[in-house]
Amino acid sequence: MPFYDLQGTGVRPYEGRVGKDDVDGIDMAYRVLADHARTLTIALSDGGRPDNVGRGYVLRRILRRGVRYATEKMNAKQGFFASLVDTVTEILGDAFPEVRKDPDIVKDIINEEESQFLQTLSRGRRLLERCIGKLGDCKTLPGDLAWRLYDTYGFPIDLTSLMVEEKDMKVDMVAYEESKKQAQLISQATGGGIDEQVSLDVHAIKELQNRGFPPTDDLPKYNYKSTESGKYDYGTITATVKALRKDQKFPDEVTSGHECGVLLDRTIFYAEQGGQIYDEGFMMKDGDEEVEFTVKNVQVRGGYILHIGNIEGTMRVGDTVKLFVDEVRRRPVMSNHTATHVLNFGLRSVLGEADQKGSLVAPDRLRFDFTAKGALTTPQIKEVEEISREIVSKKYPVYAKNTPLAEAKAIQGLRAVFDETYPDPVRVLSIGKPVEELLGDPTGPAASMYSVEFCGGTHLQNSSHIGDFVIVTEEAIAKGIRRIVAVTGHEASKALHKADLLDKELGNLTTKIEKMSSSPNVLSKEIVQLSDDVSQATIPYVRRDNLRNSLKQLKKKLDGLDKAKKAAVINEVVDEAKQLIESNPNAAVVVHEFKAGSNAKALDAAMKQYNSESPQTAAMFFTVDEEAGKIVCMGRVPKGITSKGLKANEWVQHVSDLMNGKGGGKEMAAQATGTNTTCLRDALKMAKEFADLKLSN
Numbered sequence: 046m047p048f049y050d051l052q053g054t055g056v057r058p059y060e061g062r063v064g065k066d067d068v069d070g071i072d073m074a075y076r077v078l079a080d081h082a083r084t085l086t087i088a089l090s091d092g093g094r095p096d097n098v099g100r101g102y103v104l105r106r107i108l109r110r111g112v113r114y115a116t117e118k119m120n121a122k123q124g125f126f127a128s129l130v131d132t133v134t135e136i137l138g139d140a141f142p143e144v145r146k147d148p149d150i151v152k153d154i155i156n157e158e159e160s161q162f163l164q165t166l167s168r169g170r171r172l173l174e175r176c177i178g179k180l181g182d183c184k185t186l187p188g189d190l191a192w193r194l195y196d197t198y199g200f201p202i203d204l205t206s207l208m209v210e211e212k213d214m215k216v217d218m219v220a221y222e223e224s225k226k227q228a229q230l231i232s233q234a235t236g237g238g239i240d241e242q243v244s245l246d247v248h249a250i251k252e253l254q255n256r257g258f259p260p261t262d263d264l265p266k267y268n269y270k271s272t273e274s275g276k277y278d279y280g281t282i283t284a285t286v287k288a289l290r291k292d293q294k295f296p297d298e299v300t301s302g303h304e305c306g307v308l309l310d311r312t313i314f315y316a317e318q319g320g321q322i323y324d325e326g327f328m329m330k331d332g333d334e335e336v337e338f339t340v341k342n343v344q345v346r347g348g349y350i351l352h353i354g355n356i357e358g359t360m361r362v363g364d365t366v367k368l369f370v371d372e373v374r375r376r377p378v379m380s381n382h383t384a385t386h387v388l389n390f391g392l393r394s395v396l397g398e399a400d401q402k403g404s405l406v407a408p409d410r411l412r413f414d415f416t417a418k419g420a421l422t423t424p425q426i427k428e429v430e431e432i433s434r435e436i437v438s439k440k441y442p443v444y445a446k447n448t449p450l451a452e453a454k455a456i457q458g459l460r461a462v463f464d465e466t467y468p469d470p471v472r473v474l475s476i477g478k479p480v481e482e483l484l485g486d487p488t489g490p491a492a493s494m495y496s497v498e499f500c501g502g503t504h505l506q507n508s509s510h511i512g513d514f515v516i517v518t519e520e521a522i523a524k525g526i527r528r529i530v531a532v533t534g535h536e537a538s539k540a541l542h543k544a545d546l547l548d549k550e551l552g553n554l555t556t557k558i559e560k561m562s563s564s565p566n567v568l569s570k571e572i573v574q575l576s577d578d579v580s581q582a583t584i585p586y587v588r589r590d591n592l593r594n595s596l597k598q599l600k601k602k603l604d605g606l607d608k609a610k611k612a613a614v615i616n617e618v619v620d621e622a623k624q625l626i627e628s629n630p631n632a633a634v635v636v637h638e639f640k641a642g643s644n645a646k647a648l649d650a651a652m653k654q655y656n657s658e659s660p661q662t663a664a665m666f667f668t669v670d671e672e673a674g675k676i677v678c679m680g681r682v683p684k685g686i687t688s689k690g691l692k693a694n695e696w697v698q699h700v701s702d703l704m705n706g707k708g709g710g711k712e713m714a715a716q717a718t719g720t721n722t723t724c725l726r727d728a729l730k731m732a733k734e735f736a737d738l739k740l741s742n
Contacts, residue, residue, distance in 0.1 A: 056119050070739050074118035081111035082129035087153045090144045095158050106201040112159045127155040147546050151296040160373055169198030172357055174337055177212055186308060188220025189302055197339045197355050243290050243306040243353055250347035260348030262311035275510035277371050283331055284309040288363045298361040307352040312367035313368050316345035320404035320504045321382055331365040339669045374408050380533045383505040384514055386476060388413055389431040395425050401462050402526050410532050417527045421519050425731060427587045434513050440509040441477035448473045457482050458492030472640045474500040476508055513537030515585045544584040550575055551595055558603050564672040565607035572600050615647045622651040631661045635734040636729055643670035648679040665689055666731045669722050676704050679716040687712045691739040700728045
């Protein structure tokens with residue numbers, strides 16, 4: 046039976062059917078979801094992550110296959126697949142403790158991947174169904190289309206194969222591999238940049254200008270609405286295709302499967318500039334959804350905004366298209382850009398002077414480079430973070446206004462990048478103070494009390510929409526220049542949650558050390574492992590520093606407790622040795638086990654006690670450390686007894702093979718260490734018999 050149910054979806058219960066008996070494929074879908082949920086929960090808990098290459102690609106394929114079965118076969122709502130993580134954790138938590146470590150991060154990863162995939166699933170499926178419809182009686186899907194489904198819509202080839210198999214078809218894999226190879230060659234040639242075949246060089250820009258093409262109107266990119274809770278509606282607009290760019294030319298039309306550039310009369314897409322990454326999304330021909338252009342990159346050259354991507358169908362100059370920006374990508378970019386301004390203000394408040402030297406605003410993080418005489422201290426970083434969070438909590442409106450450059454520059458305290466050339470008019474962005482009020486009193490203190498900068502980026506409409514704000518790293522990138530990386534919103538919440546989990550692990554480890562519930566070696570390894578986890582985790586800088594300091598103190602505490610414990614063990618062993626001597630002084634042979642773990646110094650202390658108090662005794666002592674998987678043997682033979690045939694090195698060698706051990710020594714003293722901790726009883730017996738035999742001769 047599956048370990049979940051689908052109440053409320055209208056899907057029948059699981060009936061255990063397989064093969065041809067499973068006519069509707071529902072039972073197989075139940076099993077697929079159960080299997081994939083188990084696989085992903087364990088793999089992601091172990092540190093695996095979905096990716097486009099290697100093992101990560103395998104995980105992404107498994108995840109997307111599971112998402113498709115959940116949504117298409119089982120009518121499940123978005124988020125259902127991730128909810129299975131809790132069930133897996135409950136069932137397998139005892140056998141695989143790692144899955145209980147942080148199930149929330151596993152669910153976050155699955156939900157994020159699902160959200161991204163569902164955006165393209167319906168579009169890709171439409172394309173596939175259109176193509177299949179045009180093939181007629183042909184039972185082979187063209188390989189180049191299968192490749193485009195992967196390259197544009199993220200359909201793994203096995204998913205495409207499965208979908209066409211359901212139509213009693215197959216994929217032309219030879220053509221698929223050839224298309225894949227060609228795409229890789231193109232990618233290598235461009236080095237991950239913009240293909241010069243579609244980019245706008247100076248000659249292309251001159252040609253557009255000579256044709257009388259006006260610059261692209263991109264003001265619609267600012268036309269979006271928001272609710273008080275921070276939900277944004279970016280809307281859509283229609284635009285006209287003014288030119289197409291392919292093979293360093295401006296053709297009148299471009300057909301399916303080709304990468305090209307599209308120039309419009311107006312756009313809602315943000316072109317990469319000012320540190321902010323480009324928008325992604327798609328555009329569809331108005332009145333003909335079979336013509337779709339996937340926007341993978343957006344660049345601006347000479348005022349012309351070039352949308353770069355792949356076309357399905359035939360797009361022609363003069364076509365009217367509807368534009369759809371990728372909202373899931375745009376929203377965190379806006380959050381990170383507004384937070385960059387907030388961070389800049391916080392740094393200036395703490396350091397006095399911190400000139401911007403560069404920035405990056407991406408969906409998952411923001412990066413800010415600035416001048417500083419030295420590294421920021423942890424208290425300074427904490428203060429910057431607190432100032433930034435205070436601005437967020439005050440729910441400041443974000444104001445923006447295009448202003449004549451001369452008037453904008455007159456605002457005292459306004460922040461701008463040194464040596465940067467700004468347009469006229471320039472866009473002034475203020476967090477908390479209307480731009481009109483700043484222009485009305487340019488010499489007043491307002492621009493020093495609020496974040497006021499030149500900026501053409503897309504921003505939030507209220508500071509509270511940033512959500513959580515966390516500085517994760519601070520480092521030097523050049524002499525006199527520092528770099529801060531921070532995260533906001535959902536990414537910041539994940540960082541804070543991860544820090545909470547690490548704090549909890551630290552607390553558990555502290556308790557274990559106080560109770561010395563494991564051997565010092567095991568506890569020391571746990572400290573090292575937790576230290577590595579802290580270093581690699583994306584968590585607040587301040588909390589990472591606190592965790593590292595706590596771990597250093599914990600290591601000192603462990604060392605102190607270990608030292609005290611070892612000293613106590615030595616004292617106990619010496620006392621026990623004294624009792625043995627008192628009960629049988631100057632015995633000919635003593636073979637004994639001490640409870641000293643792997644503390645060889647304790648055995649040596651016992652030997653010294655015999656040297657002093659019972660010098661005529663030949664002694665062999667053992668101790669076992671089950672946790673470390675170690676058994677230690679130490680032998681001593683007085684000089685007067687070696688002449689009778691009992692030599693310490695031979696005595697130790699006689700038992701070391703049984704111990705799976707190695708060791709050595711001389712006639713009067715020797716020792717060995719082994720791994721067979723179960724041999725103690727036999728070793729004690731063998732050692733006694735060997736000594737008695739030698740001395741009896």
